[in-house]
Amino acid sequence: MLKENSMEILRKFRDRKLIQAVSKSIEKIAKKLDYVRIMHVCGTHEHTITFFGLRSLLPDNVELIAGPGCPVCIVPAREVDEAIEIVFSGIRVYTYGDMYRVPGTKMSLADARSEGADVKVVYGFNDAIRLHMKDRKKSVFFAVGFETTAPTLAAFISRRLIPDDLMILPSFRLTVPIMKYILSSFDINIDGIICPGHVSTIVGASAWSFIPRISGIPAVVAGFEPLDVMLAVFSILKMILEGKPRLVNEYSRAVSWRGNITAKRYVREVFYRADGEWRGIGRVKRSRLLLRKRFKHLDARSRLSVSVDTGPEFKPGCRCADIILGKAKPTDCPLFMRACTPDRPQGPCMVSSEGTCSIWAKYGGYERIQWHYD
Numbered sequence: 001m002l003k004e005n006s007m008e009i010l011r012k013f014r015d016r017k018l019i020q021a022v023s024k025s026i027e028k029i030a031k032k033l034d035y036v037r038i039m040h041v042c043g044t045h046e047h048t049i050t051f052f053g054l055r056s057l058l059p060d061n062v063e064l065i066a067g068p069g070c071p072v073c074i075v076p077a078r079e080v081d082e083a084i085e086i087v088f089s090g091i092r093v094y095t096y097g098d099m100y101r102v103p104g105t106k107m108s109l110a111d112a113r114s115e116g117a118d119v120k121v122v123y124g125f126n127d128a129i130r131l132h133m134k135d136r137k138k139s140v141f142f143a144v145g146f147e148t149t150a151p152t153l154a155a156f157i158s159r160r161l162i163p164d165d166l167m168i169l170p171s172f173r174l175t176v177p178i179m180k181y182i183l184s185s186f187d188i189n190i191d192g193i194i195c196p197g198h199v200s201t202i203v204g205a206s207a208w209s210f211i212p213r214i215s216g217i218p219a220v221v222a223g224f225e226p227l228d229v230m231l232a233v234f235s236i237l238k239m240i241l242e243g244k245p246r247l248v249n250e251y252s253r254a255v256s257w258r259g260n261i262t263a264k265r266y267v268r269e270v271f272y273r274a275d276g277e278w279r280g281i282g283r284v285k286r287s288r289l290l291l292r293k294r295f296k297h298l299d300a301r302s303r304l305s306v307s308v309d310t311g312p313e314f315k316p317g318c319r320c321a322d323i324i325l326g327k328a329k330p331t332d333c334p335l336f337m338r339a340c341t342p343d344r345p346q347g348p349c350m351v352s353s354e355g356t357c358s359i360w361a362k363y364g365g366y367e368r369i370q371w372h373y374d
């Protein structure tokens with residue numbers, strides 16, 4: 001059986017033999033355990049798990065569940081409507097490709113563009129600045145993402161590198177508060193958490209120490225190769241078996257205990273934390289980033305007095321709310337791969353490349369894709 005300190009040696013992240021060895025070790029431990037449900041909260045983890053068919057390498061009593069790990073899927077429809085109202089008032093809106101197709105209550109930014117609105121898809125804020133300096137048109141950057149995306153924008157704002165005619169519509173959300181909320185508010189029966197590797201490079205492994213402390217379940221910060229995920233599962237099962245839940249940083253090659261101090265400083269300087277709505281979840285305390293008063297001149301909401309009505313978050317029959325919370329799988333949705341496909345998405349989880357429905361659809365549309373990597 002693998003020893004926990006073997007982790008440092010096993011760095012051939014896609015080595016079939018190593019992965020199968022971990023799989024066997026998982027199987028041995030799982031035989032001594034009841035049903036185990038492990039949640040991850042990162043679209044990239046779901047991509048690794050599904051693309052490499054890792055669920056097919058796990059015993060039947062070990063379930064990997066996708067939680068709210070898609071930063072686009074959880075943006076409330078109301079905030080998409082705000083961007084749509086802005087673009088229909090004649091102001092250009094810059095947004096990411098994933099956000100472009102996510103439906104608001106009536107339409108998406110893609111629909112707005114097909115009606116003649118000036119929407120530009122960008123890869124990042126640098127791209128938006130470059131286009132803006134070229135065209136010098138009054139514009140708004142629709143800023144979405146988790147802890148990983150906010151620091152770049154915060155650095156631009158802090159260094160006063162943004163002209164006044166490029167405003168920001170901030171729709172950032174934070175994964176640490178949502179995990180606290182989920183673990184304390186919902187009866188989801190989770191036995192362990194795989195913490196998001198990208199987010200952890202910013203917030204640091206220490207940000208997740210509340211999980212074993214408050215919820216009494218193990219947590220592992222993991223990278224994005226198949227071996228990373230399998231080692232995280234192994235580590236969680238081992239801690240459950242030993243009855244010693246702790247926080248383990250499996251992704252120490254990229255994640256430090258304290259995270260990226262400079263990035264965190266920029267974010268603190270530019271944004272403050274406010275309570276925020278999450279699509280399919282509701283209001284979560286201190287989970288949203290808004291611009292501080294001294295940067296209000298860049299804030300599209302206050303400068304443009306944006307106001308929209310509330311409306312339905314999901315189309316009838318769409319189970320995105322349950323999927324975002326890890327209460328259901330895409331195959332539980334009656335619309336999956338029928339009325340709802342990547343070409344005709346009905347909900348945000350099918351639109352974004354980080355959405356669970358979209359990932360499952362891309363790699364076959366079923367749950368236990370067989371191991372195919374060699």
Ligand code: SF4
Binds near residue numbers: 330337349357
């Ligand atoms: S398959 Fe489509 S309709 Fe069903 S939950 Fe996923 S996104 Fe929503």
